[in-house]
Amino acid sequence: MSQLKFSTLIRFIFLSFLSGGTSFLFLTFVNRVIGQLMTQGYGAINQTYTLLFLLIVVLFVWTRRVLALAIIRFSQSLFWSLRKDIIFLVLKSNFQQLSSRKDLVHTALVRDINMLTNASLNIIQFATAIIIVAACLVYMATVSLPLFLVSLSVIVLATLLYQFNARRNNEAFKQARALEDRFMFYFNAILGGFKEIYMDTKKGRRIYDKKIARIADESVVNQETAFVGLLNNQITGQTMFYLLIGAILLYCGAAWNIAPTDTVSFLFILLYVLSSVETIMVLLPNLLQAKISSDRIAKLQADLLSEKPLGELVDLQQALGDFETISARDLTFQYGSAAQGSFEIGPVNFTISRGEVVFINGGNGSGKTTFVSALLGLLLPASGGVYYNGYLIDEQHSQSYSALFGVVFSDFYLFDEFYGIDQLDEDKLAYYLRLFEIDAKVTVENGRFSTTHLSTGQRKRLALITALLEAKPLLVLDEWAADQDPYFRKKFYTQIVPELKEAGFTIIAITHDDKYYTCADTLYKMEYGKLVREEEEVLSTL
Numbered sequence: 235m236s237q238l239k240f241s242t243l244i245r246f247i248f249l250s251f252l253s254g255g256t257s258f259l260f261l262t263f264v265n266r267v268i269g270q271l272m273t274q275g276y277g278a279i280n281q282t283y284t285l286l287f288l289l290i291v292v293l294f295v296w297t298r299r300v301l302a303l304a305i306i307r308f309s310q311s312l313f314w315s316l317r318k319d320i321i322f323l324v325l326k327s328n329f330q331q332l333s334s335r336k337d338l339v340h341t342a343l344v345r346d347i348n349m350l351t352n353a354s355l356n357i358i359q360f361a362t363a364i365i366i367v368a369a370c371l372v373y374m375a376t377v378s379l380p381l382f383l384v385s386l387s388v389i390v391l392a393t394l395l396y397q398f399n400a401r402r403n404n405e406a407f408k409q410a411r412a413l414e415d416r417f418m419f420y421f422n423a424i425l426g427g428f429k430e431i432y433m434d435t436k437k438g439r440r441i442y443d444k445k446i447a448r449i450a451d452e453s454v455v456n457q458e459t460a461f462v463g464l465l466n467n468q469i470t471g472q473t474m475f476y477l478l479i480g481a482i483l484l485y486c487g488a489a490w491n492i493a494p495t496d497t498v499s500f501l502f503i504l505l506y507v508l509s510s511v512e513t514i515m516v517l518l519p520n521l522l523q524a525k526i527s528s529d530r531i532a533k534l535q536a537d538l539l540s541e542k543p544l545g546e547l548v549d550l551q552q553a554l555g556d557f558e559t560i561s562a563r564d565l566t567f568q569y570g571s572a573a574q575g576s577f578e579i580g581p582v583n584f585t586i587s588r589g590e591v592v593f594i595n596g597g598n599g600s601g602k603t604t605f606v607s608a609l610l611g612l613l614l615p616a617s618g619g620v621y622y623n624g625y626l627i628d629e630q631h632s633q634s635y636s637a638l639f640g641v642v643f644s645d646f647y648l649f650d651e652f653y654g655i656d657q658l659d660e661d662k663l664a665y666y667l668r669l670f671e672i673d674a675k676v677t678v679e680n681g682r683f684s685t686t687h688l689s690t691g692q693r694k695r696l697a698l699i700t701a702l703l704e705a706k707p708l709l710v711l712d713e714w715a716a717d718q719d720p721y722f723r724k725k726f727y728t729q730i731v732p733e734l735k736e737a738g739f740t741i742i743a744i745t746h747d748d749k750y751y752t753c754a755d756t757l758y759k760m761e762y763g764k765l766v767r768e769e770e771e772v773l774s775t776l
């Protein structure tokens with residue numbers, strides 16, 4: 235994992251060795267004392283043993299605490315750095331890239347990162363258990379080589395069996411993770427469509443029965459398969475251990491003429507190994523799932539990174555001159571493949587000059603929003619391109635180019651603060667609140683709207699005010715007036731639009747308000763993906 239620095243890794247390995255080593259020290263101490271007791275009786279126990287014992291306990295407490303603290307710190311910073319990383323990548327990724335991955339980002343942030351963080355907390359116990367097993371094996375070899383070789387063969391056999399079965403379980407865990415993605419998709423649909431569901435509970439019932447319940451059933455069967463597989467593995471491993479202990483206790487010691495004290499010592503350590511192996515077995519499923527989550531996060535990070543990165547934000551007006559024209563030349567764009575029933579626009583040729591007001595109309599689904607999205611740089615054209623003052627906008631300049639537009643989308647999001655504005659012009663704000671007749675309803679305190687719990691029409695007015703305060707040279711409005719009442723719609727087209735034009739804004743508006751088409755300097759019509767300029771005669775007859 236890239237988040238785990240080499241120096242941190244070395245520190246964890248060292249601390250795990252220390253922690254595992256202390257447990258092993260305790261074990262050998264007890265084993266020694268038992269040996270002394272068996273051969274020399276209680277008289278053999280002196281003060282040195284007590285001191286040694288206390289020292290081991292202190293060492294144990296110290297190493298565990300230091301290791302626990304280090305791992306808690308690590309897991310918490312891992313948790314937040316992964317969250318920050320993903321949000322950062324989300325903010326850096328382009329629109330098309332992200333649109334298709336929203337659910338994956340959600341699951342990664344909610345589930346995968348938690349899974350990984352929890353597993354990282356278990357790593358201490360896991361690493362300590364492995365170190366204890368390794369140390370015990372070495373110790374067992376010094377006590378009795380034949381018994382060690384028998385034990386080692388059983389351990390190797392158990393591990394191979396485990397590995398063999400784990401592959402199948404791993405597939406089931408991967409399947410579980412895919413089911414979780416599907417679950418999240420429908421869960422988001424329920425949250426997003428809650429109002430519709432509330433109005434007609436049958437809808438909710440259907441989503442529940444046809445989707446959620448089925449995913450749940452599939453998940454239960456799948457998880458059952460995975461966990462039963464793991465349990466079988468654990469039982470097989472434990473049974474093999476019990477058989478080994480039984481064989482040593484009841485047969486090998488006598489058959490191979492091994493001193494009873496050595497057999498006892500050996501078994502004592504073997505039992506300790508058994509408990510550590512159980513710890514490993516219990517933690518392994520979590521770690522396996524964490525591995526899958528980690529792979530998922532890595533893939534998401536790679537996917538968000540691999541596609542063309544956005545260029546640095548530069549001042550395009552400084553680099554390529556003040557805005558004069560924006561044009562689309564032979565621009566085409568296609569949604570989906572032909573097999574999926576694709577939709578395409580273009581080739582589109584379009585130019586807008588500084589101070590111009592352009593309206594675009596056309597039937598539903600004709601491609602108005604798609605074209606404007608391509609013109610804004612949200613969608614990358616399949617061929618042709620967009621030009622700023624005659625310069626082709628390449629990927630490197632795409633973000634700087636998009637920043638020239640103040641936009642209110644038809645499915646806009648109203649932020650509670652003016653995140654896009656460094657220095658808020660209070661006078662302008664007060665003026666616009668009055669112009670848009672919303673000053674009695676909303677105030678701005680500390681750069682933040684007093685409320686965003688407003689009607690759609692009112693929220694759209696605030697969204698437009700925000701765009702105006704950002705003072706971008708171009709303003710793009712997608713059916714902005716559709717939610718306004720007739721009085722305000724008239725005010726918008728006949729008073730506000732001319733005033734904004736006067737103030738220097740260049741406006742592109744998608745609109746169905748044919749009554750006000752004459753308020754535009756230029757009118758375009760979108761028909762099945764083809765953009766047609768209405769002739770001036772048409773405009774004058776409206």
Ligand SMILES: Nc1ncnc2c1ncn2[C@@H]1O[C@H](COP(=O)(O)OP(=O)(O)OP(=O)(O)O)[C@@H](O)[C@H]1O
Binds near residue numbers: 597604605760
């Ligand atoms: N994200 C998408 N993925 C695939 N196809 C899409 C997507 N968004 C839109 N489309 C397709 O593109 C076509 C044009 O959609 P667009 O939103 O551009 O139409 P529009 O002219 O703005 O319509 P409206 O007036 O209803 O807003 C639609 O027929 C739709 O099927």
